[in-house]
Amino acid sequence: MRILALENELTSMRGGQEISLLDVCRGLTGKGHQITLAYVTPGDLEDEYRRISHRMVRVRTYSIDRSRTVASLRDFLDSLWAVRGERPDVVYANQYQDSLFAGIARRFHRTPLVCHLRLPPPDVMCTQFRLGMSQTTRLVANSQQTKRDWVASGYRSEAIDVVHNGIDLGRYVPRAGRSEFRRALGVSALDLLVTYAGRLHPAKGVETLLEGFSLIADKRASHLVLAGPAAVMPGSGGGVRDYRGELRDLAERLGIARAITWIEHQRDMTGLFCASDVTVLPSVWSEPFGRVVIESMACETPVVASRVGGISEILTGEFAAWMVTAGQPDELARRVLEVADLSAADPRIGQRARAHVASRFSVDRMIDGVEHVLLDTVERFRMPSPTAAVAPKLH
Numbered sequence: 001m002r003i004l005a006l007e008n009e010l011t012s013m014r015g016g017q018e019i020s021l022l023d024v025c026r027g028l029t030g031k032g033h034q035i036t037l038a039y040v041t042p043g044d045l046e047d048e049y050r051r052i053s054h055r056m057v058r059v060r061t062y063s064i065d066r067s068r069t070v071a072s073l074r075d076f077l078d079s080l081w082a083v084r085g086e087r088p089d090v091v092y093a094n095q096y097q098d099s100l101f102a103g104i105a106r107r108f109h110r111t112p113l114v115c116h117l118r119l120p121p122p123d124v125m126c127t128q129f130r131l132g133m134s135q136t137t138r139l140v141a142n143s144q145q146t147k148r149d150w151v152a153s154g155y156r157s158e159a160i161d162v163v164h165n166g167i168d169l170g171r172y173v174p175r176a177g178r179s180e181f182r183r184a185l186g187v188s189a190l191d192l193l194v195t196y197a198g199r200l201h202p203a204k205g206v207e208t209l210l211e212g213f214s215l216i217a218d219k220r221a222s223h224l225v226l227a228g229p230a231a232v233m234p235g236s237g238g239g240v241r242d243y244r245g246e247l248r249d250l251a252e253r254l255g256i257a258r259a260i261t262w263i264e265h266q267r268d269m270t271g272l273f274c275a276s277d278v279t280v281l282p283s284v285w286s287e288p289f290g291r292v293v294i295e296s297m298a299c300e301t302p303v304v305a306s307r308v309g310g311i312s313e314i315l316t317g318e319f320a321a322w323m324v325t326a327g328q329p330d331e332l333a334r335r336v337l338e339v340a341d342l343s344a345a346d347p348r349i350g351q352r353a354r355a356h357v358a359s360r361f362s363v364d365r366m367i368d369g370v371e372h373v374l375l376d377t378v379e380r381f382r383m384p385s386p387t388a389a390v391a392p393k394l395h
Contacts, residue, residue: 001378002032004088004105006062006098010294012263013229016291017118018045020142020165020366021094026052027367028374031307038079042100057082062101063128080104089113089378096121099132112137112381114374117160119288120149138377140370142289143204143310149286157351161373164313165289166366169358172270172298174350177232181275185225185261195276195301196237197292200244201231205282205306205326207250212282212332214254219337224256227272229262273299277340284326290314294361300350302339304332319356 007021022045025035036055040062050056059079065072083105085112093102093115108114115136125133139160142148151157179189187193194213200206207246213224230244244262251257273279279296280303281287287309294314296303305311305324315322322339324331343349 001028001375002036002087003028004036004038004083004086004090004109004111006089006091006102007037007039007061008095008098009043010045010049011039011041012045013043014243016096016165017290018043020118020157020291020302021116022048023166023168023363024367024370025049027363028371029053032252033371036083036088038083055086055149057086059083059101062098064100076101078145080108084108090374090381092374095119096129096133099136100128101132102391103132103135105220106135107223112377114138114140114377117141117146117150117368120146120286121153125153129162137381138373140373143313145286145310145313146288161208161369163366163369163373164361165291165294166308166361167291167298167357168363169298169354172273172295174274174300174354175270178275181271182327183276185223187223187261187275188221188308190221192216192220192278192337193225193276194222194336195225195227195279195296196281197227197272197279197295198281199228199231200247201227202243203283205284206247208284208327208329208332209282210247210250210254210256211329212336214256215329215333216336217256217259221357222259222343223373224260224273225263225276226260227265228262249335269295270299273301276301277343278336279303279331280336281311281312282324282326282332283308287311294357297353298357300354302343302349302353304335304339314361317356319353 005025012019029035034054037049037053038057038059040059059082060075061079064076079096087107088111090111091102091106091113093099095118096115099115102113113136117139141160141162142165144162147160147162150160182189182193196209198204216222233241233243235241251260269365279301281290281292283306289310290305293303293311302322304324305315305320307323308326324335
């Protein structure tokens with residue numbers, strides 16, 4: 001199968017979406033499929049993609065910027081021209097924001113289009129995204145919650161397959177060095193080390209975490225690591241909002257500033273998770289999946305996470321007790337302390353957490369799921385009456 005895969009930025013610094021596509025492409029290549037990767041912005045994943053791709057094509061854009069319509073339209077057409085020589089069996093877009101380009105490429109090459117849904121739909125879908133999504137043949141959602149969100153927006157349930165994100169457990173191996181990593185952070189071996197890993201964004205509930213951590217710090221010696229970049233958001237008076245600065249001010253007011261380590265980007269996530277006692281994902285809005293949950297569990301470190309979005313599809317069975325109500329710092333603090341005590345009393349709970357991830361959220365399971373959707377889509381598209389597009393009609 002020849003696959004034209006679309007990615008925006010080849011970086012590991014934005015989140016799990018970009019890493020997941022690399023894992024999928026690597027796995028599909030290993031199964032004998034041919035990947036042509038179109039991308040807009042290079043990054044630290046570029047060399048890895050070059051090792052696994054049949055061909056890489058850099059394009060200018062996947063959408064049209066209305067603030068510079070003429071120049072952007074020229075860039076858009078140049079990008080379509082750059083992939084003119086490909087003969088893919090399927091176009092595979094990694095996000096709905098690339099669907100306009102993907103939809104036109106699918107028409108040009110007379111192939112089906114599969115779009116991976118990694119985010120819920122926006123409240124208002126702009127015209128170019130609606131046009132692009134109207135050309136999709138099949139959709140892949142990263143959780144049942146993400147599927148429900150898109151079905152509620154008018155997309156056909158039977159055309160959306162759920163493939164949970166998966167990780168390569170070989171990269172998340174519990175290892176020695178916990179003491180050294182904590183020492184590098186300036187954290188005592190006796191302190192409770194709580195970690196948050198991800199973008200600093202209001203949707204992630206970091207304010208709730210800071211308020212909850214202040215209650216934890218009142219009860220026992222504790223340290224908090226916030227690992228991740230601040231999201232770029234517009235400020236109220238124009239310019240860029242200093243959200244990290246707002247969080248630092250909140251930490252000062254709560255009296256916990258000296259107990260926090262701020263890390264812009266942490267490459268050694270395994271070391272950080274293994275050094276931690278509890279990882280927290282306190283999202284207050286819908287979390288489409290929650291990759292950090294399975295990464296931490298793979299390192300045998302328990303997770304306290306909000307009961308929102310796809311998180312409840314990960315934390316099942318005995319691990320459902322790790323979930324809390326979003327936006328409730330008191331409950332968050334109590335659960336972190338309970339989970340830390342439980343982990344100390346039952347050292348094997350970390351092993352069970354890793355086994356849970358291995359059985360349900362492995363990278364091989366994810367790759368098999370995406371491969372099945374792509375192959376089935378290509379086969380159905382070649383039938384005398386191919387499957388219609390999945391999107392609601394444009395008005």
